[in-house]
Amino acid sequence: MNATESARGSDVARQILVIAAFVFMIIGDAVGLGAFGGTPIQDAQGGSFSPDTSYLTPATEAFAIWTPIYLGLAIYVIWQALPSQRARDRQRSLGWLIALTMVLNGLWLVTVQFLSVWATVVCIILLLAALVATYLRAVRTREPADGWLDGILIDVVTGLHLGWVTLATVANIAAALTATVPSDWESAASVVGVLVLVVVAVVALGLSASGGWRIAPVLSIAWGLGWLAVARLLGELVDVPIGITAIVVAVIVLIVPIVARLMRERTLAD
DSSP states (O other): OOTTTTOOHHHHHHHHHHHHHHHHHHHHHHHHTTGGGOOOGGGSGGGTTOTTTOTTOOOGGGGGGHHHHHHHHHHHHHHHTSGGGTTOHHHHHHHHHHHHHHHHHHHHHHHHHHSOHHHHHHHHHHHHHHHHHHHHHHHHHOOGGGHHHHIIIIIIHHHHHHHHHHHHHHHHHHHHHHHHSOGGGGGGHHHHHHHHHHHHHHHHHHHHHHTTSOSHHHHHHHHHHHHHHHHHHHSSSOOHHHHHHHHHHHHHHHHHHHHHHHHHHHHHHO
């Protein structure tokens, strides 16, 4: 019995839901970029998300990471809708979760426009939790026979998405605190920022290790950290300790997984 013959009604519903979730995310993204009368994200919430306002917000160029993530999701949506993918166990296991991550992604973009800055924190934490669940399930269900396309559209795209949202969650919480705490707390920004980046390093390495030292999550985290360093060293809101720490952490979270992966492959080869 082939995949198409063994398909269930819920499989078609899943495929349709994934398509609808992607459309919702794109509409939310358009609103977040200022379309339909919305305010661009960097100007929303009184400018709380601007790299010139919050110490842990990367330079705006960092958000170019969304291009490969959205492109990968778009291709995934088309691919998963094919009859050949309808009844695959991996699609059944992951399709619903990937749809949830896209819905929460779009919901965050809408929340930025219409609700409070702390509502965006709640939303992005939910998105992060959904991405962690998706990533861990992708790791558990991955088989060599799944092929390279499956690996790119599910594992790599999910890893990039998770890595970026991990750093974005930190930036979102920092932006919310910046918008609400007394201004004299700014004197502790350097120390707190450095400590937070140390935690980011631990989390990034933990994510990579849990996936067999996968590179995708740490790649997007390192990308964001690099642009955070640019914002803190060359932007209007200068903070040298945070900028230098961001560079060091970016290098660590890239080098350690690469070395660990090479050592593991060498051990397996022996």
